[in-house]
Amino acid sequence: xxxxxxxxxxxxxxxxxxxxxxxxxxxxxxxxxxxxxxxxxxxxxxxxxxxxxxxxxxxxxxxxxxxxxxxxxxxxxxxxxxxxxxxxxxxxxxxxxxxxxxxxxxxxxxxxxxxxxxxxxxxxxxxxxxxxxxxxxxxxxxxxxxxxxxxxxxxxxxxxxxxxxxxxxxxxxxxxxxxxxxxxxxxxxxxxxxxxxxxxxxxxxxxxxxxxxxxxxxxxxxxxxxxxxxxxxxxxxxxxxxxxxxxxxxxxxxxxxxxxxxxxxxxxxxxxxxxxxxxxxxxxxxxxxxxxxxxxxxxxxxxxxxxxxxxxxxxxxxxxxxxxxxxxxxxxxxxxxxxxxxxxxxxxxxxxxxxxxxxxxxxxxxxxxxxxxx
Amino acid sequence: xxxxxxxxxxxxxxxxxxxxxxxxxxxxxxxxxxxxxxxxxxxxxxxxxxxxxxxxxxxxxxxxxxxxxxxxxxxxxxxxxxxxxxxxxxxxxxxxxxxxxxxxxxxxxxxxxxxxxxxxxxxxxxxxxxxxxxxxxxxxxxxxxxxxxxxxxxxxxxxxxxxxxxxxxxxxxxxxxxxxxxxxxxxxxxxxxxxxxxxxxxxxxxxxxxxxxxxxxxxxxxxxxxxxxxxxxxxxxxxxxxxxxxxxxxxxxxxxxxxxxxxxxxxxxxxxxxxxxxxxxxxxxxxxxxxxxxxxxxxxxxxxxxxxxxxxxxxxxxxxxxxxxxxxxxxxxxxxxxxxxxxxxxxxxxxxxxxxxxxxxxxxxxxxxxxxxx
Numbered sequence: 001x002x003x004x005x006x007x008x009x010x011x012x013x014x015x016x017x018x019x020x021x022x023x024x025x026x027x028x029x030x031x032x033x034x035x036x037x038x039x040x041x042x043x044x045x046x047x048x049x050x051x052x053x054x055x056x057x058x059x060x061x062x063x064x065x066x067x068x069x070x071x072x073x074x075x076x077x078x079x080x081x082x083x084x085x086x087x088x089x090x091x092x093x094x095x096x097x098x099x100x101x102x103x104x105x106x107x108x109x110x111x112x113x114x115x116x117x118x119x120x121x122x123x124x125x126x127x128x129x130x131x132x133x134x135x136x137x138x139x140x141x142x143x144x145x146x147x148x149x150x151x152x153x154x155x156x157x158x159x160x161x162x163x164x165x166x167x168x169x170x171x172x173x174x175x176x177x178x179x180x181x182x183x184x185x186x187x188x189x190x191x192x193x194x195x196x197x198x199x200x201x202x203x204x205x206x207x208x209x210x211x212x213x214x215x216x217x218x219x220x221x222x223x224x225x226x227x228x229x230x231x232x233x234x235x236x237x238x239x240x241x242x243x244x245x246x247x248x249x250x251x252x253x254x255x256x257x258x259x260x261x262x263x264x265x266x267x268x269x270x271x272x273x274x275x276x277x278x279x280x281x282x283x284x285x286x287x288x289x290x291x292x293x294x295x296x297x298x299x300x301x302x303x304x305x306x307x308x309x310x311x312x313x314x315x316x317x318x319x320x321x322x323x324x325x326x327x328x329x330x331x332x333x334x335x336x337x338x339x340x341x342x343x344x345x346x347x348x349x350x351x352x353x354x355x356x357x358x359x360x361x362x363x364x365x366x367x368x369x370x371x372x373x374x
Numbered sequence: 375x376x377x378x379x380x381x382x383x384x385x386x387x388x389x390x391x392x393x394x395x396x397x398x399x400x401x402x403x404x405x406x407x408x409x410x411x412x413x414x415x416x417x418x419x420x421x422x423x424x425x426x427x428x429x430x431x432x433x434x435x436x437x438x439x440x441x442x443x444x445x446x447x448x449x450x451x452x453x454x455x456x457x458x459x460x461x462x463x464x465x466x467x468x469x470x471x472x473x474x475x476x477x478x479x480x481x482x483x484x485x486x487x488x489x490x491x492x493x494x495x496x497x498x499x500x501x502x503x504x505x506x507x508x509x510x511x512x513x514x515x516x517x518x519x520x521x522x523x524x525x526x527x528x529x530x531x532x533x534x535x536x537x538x539x540x541x542x543x544x545x546x547x548x549x550x551x552x553x554x555x556x557x558x559x560x561x562x563x564x565x566x567x568x569x570x571x572x573x574x575x576x577x578x579x580x581x582x583x584x585x586x587x588x589x590x591x592x593x594x595x596x597x598x599x600x601x602x603x604x605x606x607x608x609x610x611x612x613x614x615x616x617x618x619x620x621x622x623x624x625x626x627x628x629x630x631x632x633x634x635x636x637x638x639x640x641x642x643x644x645x646x647x648x649x650x651x652x653x654x655x656x657x658x659x660x661x662x663x664x665x666x667x668x669x670x671x672x673x674x675x676x677x678x679x680x681x682x683x684x685x686x687x688x689x690x691x692x693x694x695x696x697x698x699x700x701x702x703x704x705x706x707x708x709x710x711x712x713x714x715x716x717x718x719x720x721x722x723x724x725x726x727x728x729x730x731x732x733x734x735x736x737x738x739x740x741x742x743x744x745x746x747x748x
Contacts, residue, residue: 031538136416
């Protein structure tokens with residue numbers, strides 16, 4: 001059973017769009033001209049096949065091209081390569097849909113936990129989750145642990161490190177992980193709560209595996225990964241590892257160019273929803289409407305829908321809008337995202353200093369009130 | 375000593391461009407508003423500093439922002455994160471320059487071999503290098519090894535696998551590596567030549583290290599890596615590994631959106647030249663003018679210049695235009711790229727079937743004649 005990718009093709013005519021679709025079917029597989037494709041298995045199975053092509057709008061067409069699971073093997077990176085590797089370099093071409101089919105769905109199981117698993121681990125049975133962000137870069141591990149402790153005391157569901165906390169000398173990854181895990185555990189013991197700590201996975205490539213095991217042994221509750229920099233293969237590797245059994249939250253850094261231009265890259269829901277699920281993310285962070293990045297409410301709605309779609313790929317996951325959330329906007333946000341969502345809270349929260357825990361509590365009350373009012 | 379990134383900012387006025395630059399300096403480091411940045415070390419050292427800002431054209435400004443090496447640590451991925459992690463998600467912002475400064479230059483040594491090292495390994499002292507591509511996907515390892523043998527006999531300098539050859543059942547990575555290494559060695563023994571075989575690194579994330587060692591032990595001469603999918607950290611990891619000591623050729627798959635829109639992402643020379651060198655690539659593949667991808671001669675010239683700049687970062691490397699090269703165009707290409715270049719030859723060569731070796735020889739003669747005529 002083949003899998004299928006839907007592309008939006010910008011072309012002056014259907015004839016040209018069809019030619020482009022044929023070229024994509026070759027480019028993404030054999031990468032040779034049609035006339036020298038070996039007959040038999042390669043021509044019949046490996047080369048992409050145009051399932052259908054239609055007009056969306058003047059100058060804008062939609063082609064569904066199917067590919068063989070044989071072209072992928074078992075690597076998520078090669079799946080992404082077939083979806084859009086070389087064709088990502090062509091103007092006027094955007095990936096707008098993906099249908100894994102039975103075989104690719106079987107090979108790539110997706111998220112280990114998903115929405116239900118994260119709710120179980122946090123103990124937050126209903127309502128949006130609140131996730132303060134530990135920062136700024138430059139603080140010591142002790143200072144970050146203090147913020148984490150206060151946030152956990154205040155009722156945070158997930159305490160996430162800033163994606164800029166790597167392995168810098170001010171707060172090296174392992175020192176941070178030990179101190180913050182201890183601080184959150186102490187707060188949880190005092191409150192009876194279950195605040196979850198997600199450090200940002202750091203280290204050179206050859207250190208990532210050791211750092212993952214270190215984090216697991218230290219008792220972290222999940223891990224933040226930047227697939228745009230570390231690769232989607234790493235997300236897949238963590239999600240599949242029974243010995244880690246850690247939820248993965250993914251961060252959008254370095255992925256901006258994939259969505260910013262409307263006639264290239266991926267639709268917002270594809271890259272911040274579908275591809276994250278395929279790779280195995282349980283929570284997908286993206287820039288919220290009203291924050292610093294200019295995503296529209298439609299963009300964010302598309303991402304949330306792709307994260308939470310009940311028909312796959314894999315388990316439904318939690319969209320995690322960053323920025324734009326505040327007590328004043330809690331009702332708007334709850335109306336927009338519903339309950340299955342993780343709100344990141346950064347600068348606005350940290351401005352509270354030692355009162356950051358109270359700020360988390362206030363946010364929680366505002367969100368519960370907003371959810372109750374709906 | 376700080377490092378600096380030059381950004382092109384699209385804004386209606388200098389005042390707004392300056393505000394944007396200030397926001398970038400915060401976004402790429404502390405990611406909190408200016409008023410809550412802790413005074414002292416964080417405000418003075420960690421936060422980005424606007425070195426200069428000027429007008430390039432109406433509505434277009436150029437800001438040079440410097441950052442502390444402390445914000446990076448020792449990870450190439452975190453260096454890229456500081457250069458453009460979150461800011462990659464902003465419209466109207468493009469990275470156009472990079473100055474590593476002494477400290478970052480010391481931490482990231484760049485390519486192990488560079489132009490001189492590759493010339494030494496291939497024995498090609500002058501003139502452009504010829505690199506046939508093994509494909510299409512779907513052939514068996516034996517069939518690919520046959521093509522490799524013929525190309526090596528014909529005088530190929532580097533025999534590169536198609537970036538779509540991963541670990542598929544038709545020709546698994548390890549089987550391919552063994553058979554093609556043997557085939558190229560046999561041809562080299564027969565000709566006295568030094569054709570170099572670069573397989574495409576494949577495997578799930580947890581298998582990459584083992585596959586690298588397997589390839590080294592099998593006797594490959596270099597390795598093709600797709601940083602857009604596997605991460606630039608992997609390039610860095612290979613380049614620094616004395617026990618591998620393998621040249622790295624990088625492939626542009628999945629990086630298209632970083633250059634296609636003129637007001638976001640990176641300049642062509644930055645992402646296909648400077649960043650590749652920083653990560654440690656010895657040869658950087660990009661789509662040639664006149665091929666299937668619409669890069670202009672200016673784009674390609676900018677990439678070649680960034681690859682070969684003698685003032686770093688790290689050693690000068692070989693630009694490797696893919697597509698657009700033929701016997702008929704040899705003189706044009708030699709005029710455009712000079713001698714320090716690796717020409718990829720794909721579909722046009724493979725159309726020759728069993729005569730592919732003769733086609734390589736013919737291409738070599740055409741290129742030598744073109745070089746001699748200049």
